Amino acid sequence: MCLTEVKAFWFMKEGEEKGQGWKYNERSASGETGLGERVMANRLTYVIRYFIVKSCNRENLELSVQQGVWATQRSNESKLNEAFDSVENVILIFSVNRTRHFQGCAKMTSRIGGSVAGGNWKYAHGTAHYGRNFSVKWLKV
Numbered sequence: 001m002c003l004t005e006v007k008a009f010w011f012m013k014e015g016e017e018k019g020q021g022w023k024y025n026e027r028s029a030s031g032e033t034g035l036g037e038r039v040m041a042n043r044l045t046y047v048i049r050y051f052i053v054k055s056c057n058r059e060n061l062e063l064s065v066q067q068g069v070w071a072t073q074r075s076n077e078s079k080l081n082e083a084f085d086s087v088e089n090v091i092l093i094f095s096v097n098r099t100r101h102f103q104g105c106a107k108m109t110s111r112i113g114g115s116v117a118g119g120n121w122k123y124a125h126g127t128a129h130y131g132r133n134f135s136v137k138w139l140k141v
Helices: 058-067 074-086
Strands: 002-006 009-011 023-025 048-055 069-071 089-096 104-108 133-140
Touching: 002 074, 048 058, 048 074, 058 069, 058 089, 058 104, 058 133, 074 089, 074 104
Parallel strands: 048 089
Antiparallel strands: 002 048, 069 133, 089 104, 104 133
């Protein structure tokens, strides 16, 4: 299972409260936004992070939709937990290997490492076993 973060950021102007006046923009290497405003590094605030998740088979996605859980390789756990702890929303965009398209997206609703039951995961030949389960809420299939 492969995990790739999609880079985007949200920023707010000085003096605004979280949830008010939020704007989205991509930033060029010079720090200029698409609005012609300069964004200082200390004002960048992520409110959502996106990750592309590659699954070795469709059966694991179907099981996840039914049970509301997912598991990833242990090497990905710390990155997802850090994202879950640092932003309001972590969105996982799922793709099955060799399909060349996305099968759906889900919101991460718990940290990895709790006692989340479920997931009789099927493993691809020769791959490492998955780590611990965590809860997800499927938004689109």
